[in-house]
Amino acid sequence: xxxxxxxxxxxxxxxxxxxxxxxxxxxxxxxYVAFAIVWQLLAWYVDRVPGPWETLDFIWxxxxxxxxxxxxxxxxxxxxxxxxxxxxxxxxxxFVLGTVVGIALGSSAFMRALxxxxxxxxxxxxxxxxxxxxxxxxxxxxxAPVYTVILSAAPFVAVNVAQGVRSVSPxxxxxxxAYGVPRNRQIRGLLLPAVTGYLFTGLRFAVIISWxxxxxxxxxxxxxxxxxxxxxxxxxxxxxxxVGWAIIFIAFIFLLDGLVLSPLQRRAFRWRESAASGDEGLxxxxxxxxxxxxx
Amino acid sequence: xATLHIENLKKTFPAHSKGSKPTRAIADISFEMSGQxxxxxxxxxxxxxxxxxxxxxxxxxxxxxxxxxxxxGKRAKLGYxxxxxxxxxxxxxxQNMLYVSDLSEEEGRANAKHxxxxxxxxxxxxxxxxxxxxxxxxxxGIARAFSVSPxxxxxxxPFSHLDAITARSLRDxxxxxxxxxxxxxxxxxxxxxxxxxxxxxxxxxxxxxTVFDDVAVDLPFPRKASxxxxxxxxxxxxxxxxxxxxERADRAG
Amino acid sequence: MGWAAFVGLWAFSSSFxxxxxxxxxxxxxxxxxxxxxxxxxxxxxxxxxxSKTFIGFGIAALVGVPIGFLMGRxxxxxAFFHDGVVGAGSVPGIVYAxxxxxxxxxxxxxxxxxxxxxxxxxxxxxxxxxxEGVDNDLxxxxxxxxxxxxxxxxxxxxxxxxxxxxxxxxxxxxxxWKVEALTEVFGSSNGVGFQIRFAFQGFSITRVLAWTxxxxxxxxxxxxxxxxxxxxxxxxxxWEQAA
Numbered sequence: 155x156x157x158x159x160x161x162x163x164x165x166x167x168x169x170x171x172x173x174x175x176x177x178x179x180x181x182x183x184x185x186y187v188a189f190a191i192v193w194q195l196l197a198w199y200v201d202r203v204p205g206p207w208e209t210l211d212f213i214w215x216x217x218x219x220x221x222x223x224x225x226x227x228x229x230x231x232x233x234x235x236x237x238x239x240x241x242x243x244x245x246x247x248x249f250v251l252g253t254v255v256g257i258a259l260g261s262s263a264f265m266r267a268l269x270x271x272x273x274x275x276x277x278x279x280x281x282x283x284x285x286x287x288x289x290x291x292x293x294x295x296x297x298a299p300v301y302t303v304i305l306s307a308a309p310f311v312a313v314n315v316a317q318g319v320r321s322v323s324p325x326x327x328x329x330x331x332a333y334g335v336p337r338n339r340q341i342r343g344l345l346l347p348a349v350t351g352y353l354f355t356g357l358r359f360a361v362i363i364s365w366x367x368x369x370x371x372x373x374x375x376x377x378x379x380x381x382x383x384x385x386x387x388x389x390x391x392x393x394x395x396x397v398g399w400a401i402i403f404i405a406f407i408f409l410l411d412g413l414v415l416s417p418l419q420r421r422a423f424r425w426r427e428s429a430a431s432g433d434e435g436l437x438x439x440x441x442x443x444x445x446x447x448x449x
Numbered sequence: 450x451a452t453l454h455i456e457n458l459k460k461t462f463p464a465h466s467k468g469s470k471p472t473r474a475i476a477d478i479s480f481e482m483s484g485q486x487x488x489x490x491x492x493x494x495x496x497x498x499x500x501x502x503x504x505x506x507x508x509x510x511x512x513x514x515x516x517x518x519x520x521x522g523k524r525a526k527l528g529y530x531x532x533x534x535x536x537x538x539x540x541x542x543x544q545n546m547l548y549v550s551d552l553s554e555e556e557g558r559a560n561a562k563h564x565x566x567x568x569x570x571x572x573x574x575x576x577x578x579x580x581x582x583x584x585x586x587x588x589x590g591i592a593r594a595f596s597v598s599p600x601x602x603x604x605x606x607p608f609s610h611l612d613a614i615t616a617r618s619l620r621d622x623x624x625x626x627x628x629x630x631x632x633x634x635x636x637x638x639x640x641x642x643x644x645x646x647x648x649x650x651x652x653x654x655x656x657x658x659t660v661f662d663d664v665a666v667d668l669p670f671p672r673k674a675s676x677x678x679x680x681x682x683x684x685x686x687x688x689x690x691x692x693x694x695x696e697r698a699d700r701a702g
Numbered sequence: 703m704g705w706a707a708f709v710g711l712w713a714f715s716s717s718f719x720x721x722x723x724x725x726x727x728x729x730x731x732x733x734x735x736x737x738x739x740x741x742x743x744x745x746x747x748x749x750x751x752x753s754k755t756f757i758g759f760g761i762a763a764l765v766g767v768p769i770g771f772l773m774g775r776x777x778x779x780x781a782f783f784h785d786g787v788v789g790a791g792s793v794p795g796i797v798y799a800x801x802x803x804x805x806x807x808x809x810x811x812x813x814x815x816x817x818x819x820x821x822x823x824x825x826x827x828x829x830x831x832x833x834e835g836v837d838n839d840l841x842x843x844x845x846x847x848x849x850x851x852x853x854x855x856x857x858x859x860x861x862x863x864x865x866x867x868x869x870x871x872x873x874x875x876x877x878x879w880k881v882e883a884l885t886e887v888f889g890s891s892n893g894v895g896f897q898i899r900f901a902f903q904g905f906s907i908t909r910v911l912a913w914t915x916x917x918x919x920x921x922x923x924x925x926x927x928x929x930x931x932x933x934x935x936x937x938x939x940x941w942e943q944a945a
Binding site: 531549578 | 839840842843845846847848849853857858861936937938939
C-alpha cells in the first residue's frame, strides 16, 4: 500500500487499484480500452465497419501469409517492400531537392523574392493533386508514387531549411568575425548546429508527408504496393482488409517516428534548453508537425 | 489603521523529490506592527522574507503559528507590489488599474487617474505594458497597489529588478506617496541602505527564518542620502547586519 | 515579382520544355477557370466545400476546446486524451477519406466528420498548451488582489490562451481544407474534390489544374486574412515580444 500526503500534511492510504487507475499510464490504458469499446460499438451499429477483433485477425493472416482471399505467403512483404523502396527513394530525392532550394532561399534575398510565391503554391498543393497529375503523366507504375513523394515533401523541407539558414543569428556571426574565427570553424560551430535542428524538423515533416503521399499515389496509380493492396480490398468491399492495411500503414510510421526520429531529434536539440521545435511535451509531435501529417 | 500580528510562525516545505529533505523556510518569527508605519524586512536570501509575504497575503499557508491581518477587527484589505510589475500584457494601463478595483466603472476610472497622476503616468493610460519601460511598468504596479486603498501594503523587493538610477527616483517617489497617504507598509528588501532610507522600523531576519534584530529608525522624512545623520544611521545598521553575517559564517565554518 | 516568375516559368515549361498536353500553359488553364466561373459550377461546388469545411471546423472546436481545457488542467486527463488526440491528428487524410466513405457513403456528413476529426487535435492541443503557458505570476497577483475565479478566467486565462488557439486555427485550416477536398475526391457528389476527380477520370489535365488553382487561391487568401486578423487582435504581443 502506498501513502499519499494531502495539503494540510495529513497522510492517508490509497488502495493500489485506485493508484494504478489514476496514474498517467493508467489513464492511457483506459483511453485505449475506451477506444476499443467505441470501435466495437460502431462496428455493431454500422454494417460495413469491421470490428477490432476481425481486423486484427486479418492483419495477422495477411502478414504471416496465412490463406485467405487468395493471398500467397510472402506476398505481404512484396508489397510492403515495393512501397518502402518508392518511399525511400522519393524521400531522399525530395529531401536533397528541398535542402538545395531551402539554402538558396535562406541565404539570398533575391532568391526569396523570386521563389517565395512559387514555394507557397507548391506548399499548398495537396498530395492528391500530384498523385493525379503524375498518374496522368506516367501512367500506372512506380513513377507516379515516387514523383508524388518528391513533389509533396520537397516544399516542406525547403521551408524548414530556409528558416534554419535565416535563423543563424547575425550577432553570433559578427562576434565570430570580430574574433577572426576561421571559415570552416564558423560553419561547424555556428551554422551547422543551428541548421541541424531545422533540418531535422524538415526531415520529420518530409517522412510523414512522404509516407502519406506514397499511399495516396499507389491507390490511384500503381499496380502493387501497400496503397494498391488496400484499394484492392476496398474495391472488393472487404473492409476489414482495408482497415487492416490502414493500421499496418499507420503503425509503421508511428514506430519509425517514435523509435528513430524523435530520439534523434531530441539529441540534435540537446543544446537548446527550451527545445522549441522538438517539443517533447506532446508525445514528440508539436502543433506544426501534426499539421503536415494530415496532408 | 491595519494591524499585522504574527506569532511563532513556522513554515516548512515538504520534500520536493525522493531523497531530498523538507525545507524549513521559517523557523520562528514573531512580531507585530500597526498603524501608519513603514516597516522593512531585511535579510539575506534564504531568510524566508518572500515566504513570509506569501503567507501574509494569503497565497500560502503557515505550517504552524498565527498570522492575523486585521483592520478594525475585520480582515484587512491588501495591496501588493511585486518584484516584477505583473501587469496583464493584453490590457491597457487603465484596464490593468480597473482589474483590481471593486468600484463602479466611473468611480474606478477617476480613482485610477488620481493614482496614475501621483506616479506621473496619467498620459499612459491607454498604452499597453509592452510599450512602457521597466521603471514605468513598476510605477503602474505601485499606483495599482495604492489605488485599491489597501489597509496593509505589501512590497516585495519592488526595485530590485530596476537599474540604479530608476530605482533611486522611484524610491523618492514612494517616499512622497507614503507621506501623502500614510499607509501601513511592509517592505521586503535585501538592500539595507534602501531600508534605512524608506522605513521607520527595520526588522532583520537571519538565514533560516528567525528574527535577528528589530530597530527603530527615527530620522525625519524626507531623507537624503547626502545627509550625514542619515549616513551615520546607515553605518550603524549596516554594522549590525554584518555582525549577523559573520556570526552565521562562524557557525557554518 | 515572385508571381511573375511563377507564371513565367510555367508558360516557359509548357511551351518549350514539355508540351501543351502534358503541361497546359497558363493561358489555357485561365480560360478553363473562366469557363468554370461563368457556368456557376464554381459557386455550387466551392460553396459546398466551404460550408462543409466550416461546419467540420465548428464541430472540432466544440469538441476540442473542452478536451484541451481538461488536458491543460489535470495530469490525468492529459494522459487519458493524449494518445487519442495525437493519434487522431496523425491518421493520414486518405484513411479518413475512405472511412468516411465506408461509414457515411456519399453525402455531406463524410467530409464534415473527417474535417472535424483532423482539426480537433490542433484545437485541443493548442488550448491545452495555452492553458499550461499561463503565467503563474499573474495568477498569484490575481489572488493577492482578491479577484474571483470568474475574473481570473475572463481577464487572465482566456486572453492567455487566445493566441495559441488562434495559431492552432490558422495551422489547421490549411489541413482541414485539404482533407475536405480529399474526402470529396473519394466520396462526394459535389464540391471541389468531386470536380477534381471528375476531371481526372475525364483525363483533362487542364481542368484538374484549373480547379486546383482555385482551390489553392482560396487557401492562400484565407491564410492571408487570418494572418492580418491575428496581427490586429494581438497587437500587444508585438510590444511584449520586443520588450
